Amino acid sequence: MRSLDEQVQEIKADVLGIARDLTLLEERLLYPSNTQVAVFVDLAAGETFRLDAVQLQIDGELVAHYIYSFKELEALQNGGVQRVYTGNVATGSHEITVSVNGKLQSGREFSSSRSFSFSKGVEPKLLGLTLAADSGEAGIELGDW
């Protein structure tokens, strides 16, 4: 049994290596750095509101609509960051519109939307959305990474 267990561990390491190389290949092939844009979502520290869904539009086009499971929400509340979208845009100025649906601790449902401008250069563009529910209102902040 022990020897078999060791073999299982070895194949796990091999497959992890394949996964890593495949991810890099995929990124190179599908999202070259000069056009790559990735959007991440996290919750502000200590937030406990229920996040139901996040919707993203880039330059008016819907690119992501994500509905959260309980497990995913817990992972965000514990400090995890979710990559909600990876795609391609041309270099230059763009606009991202973020819509958030959820429920506040008071039990009130909310829906909030904000737009931000961002500039895409030749390097990959990483955008971090931090969601909060300060003073009973949902807040969306965009960080440039």
Place this chain on the structure above:
Amino acid sequence: MSRLPTLLAGLQLAAVSAAGGAEDGLKDLYFGEALYYAHQGEYFAALERLDTELAQHYGLDEPALDALHYHIGDAEFSVGDFELSYRMHHRAGRAIRAVLEGDVEESVRNEAAYRLARIHFQKGQLADALHALERIDGRLPDGIESDVEFLRANIYMATERSPDAVEVLRRLQGAEGLAGFADYNLGIALLQSDRQGEALQQLDRAGGIRAADEAALSIRDKSNLVLGTLLMESEEFDEARQALDRVRLEGPLSNRALLSSGWAAASAQDYDRAIVPWSILAERASTDAAVQEARLALPFAYSQLNVHGRAALLYGEALQSFDEEVERLAASIDSIRKGRFLEALIREEIRQDKDWVIRLRTLPETPETYYLMELLASHDFQTALQNYLDLEDLRVKLESWQSSFDAFEDMIGLRRAYYEPLLPDIDGQFRELDSRIRLRRQQHELLDDRLQDLLVAPRPEFLATTEERMLSEQIARIEGALRGAEGARAAELRERARRLRGVLTFTLRTEYHERLTVFDEHLRSLQQAIDLMTERYESFVRVRQAAVHSFEGYEVPIRRLRTRVRDSLATVGLLMARQGHALEVVAINELNARRERLDNYRDQARYALADSYDRATKARAEAERAAADAPEGAPGPQASAVDPQGERP
């Protein structure tokens, strides 16, 4: 009693604790992404993300400028945690060892030593674990001092240094986050040190702690169960029953506690009291070994109370439930032999549910999974099952990747078909443009040099307009024609030419600074145009490169990856077959052992049933005879008692 696995369970308290990030918040989104997966228990994805991020980080010329630099300690620690959680014990610890050997702060090095010790401990490498702890020197990060000492105590206990463990655990009494665990382990350490009296007192304390969370409640139950068992062994039955009655009725240890509580009462000849816990237990799920024993013990208690009719009835019910159970076991074993067990385990729709083990056993069409909960109690089975499920996940991933290679190749083929015919013409146009651009750049550089020269040594004629230059050349020609001519007319013309030259020189000199300013302004605006042109030029070069990179250079990596995926898939298939077989063997052996025990119970029940009927019949006959013989109003005779140990299952 094998205590090691029991007492080491407390270490799970310090399980994966992927740190949040740098002191002033998360700096690296990809590290946060790895944590996101880890918090959901998806350790493969977490490891893949973090491995990639770490490899890229160390591949940089200046890693200190990378966002992961702020989290590098946490990231290395997390890799170890994730590897342990993903049951890759062999690899776990490599990254942490690298931190330990690196040039890091004292507190970081000490935390690395602690984490490495924890990994060694979980891998069963106790000497290495202790050695890692001995490397801790100086300041520890806040909040892990107690964890370090708790680990040290656990290592001492596992290496038969219980007196040392006692000393450490005494200092940890009341430590935050260890409530119940330090108390319970101290009791066990005292027991291992042959200090029975102190051990019982300590376990009594651990069994009475106030607790709110499930982990502390469970360890409190465990303390009471162990205490009750020890007191029973010492024939202190009343005290044993009191300890056992403190175990929660709905907790995971309640069945064993109820059974033992009944035996504690029965051992004290207090059968009335024994009936209470056994009656509760006998109504529970029939797959549990304690429940099965209770179904035999309950009628035994009634028979000791001379309630033979009730005893016979309950023996009959027990016999029926054992028959059904044996039948179900036989069906399960048969189903496992036909391979259905493994098929059921990997049913995707079931595993989506977090309570999949419970759901699986309730499916009516899968007798093979009915005993899954009970089988999971065996360590060998758990390891084999986890490995099998991990292999199945790998198989699904590899198969999905295998099919994605075709899509990649299609995509690359389409890009090649689009770009290749276009590129020669584009390259031709670009070469022409490139030569013009080079020329313009040279001209710009020449003018810039001239401006620099003029700033050092003024040369007004360099700033003459075209008309002025033509005029100057014309005057020079006139001057040349008049050279050598004589006479008044020639002298007059020479004077006029000189005046004209004078006017021109005057204009050039007086307007020199103004013209230099204009020249400078024009050169600056030309610089802007040149910058824009350079930007466009570079952008074109990048786009041109990207176009080529979109279809060139993938053939070899894809071919290699395809081969690796194919080979891994074959290995996974082989290992799944072996692991599956091992799983089936463990399951069948376990179920066979259960069947043998039930067969034994059935024999006992059959004998006891017949005996109870005999006694009940005899008692009734005696009662009827006595009623007929005795004068009206006299009490009936008592049935005879039997030896409890003789009938104990």
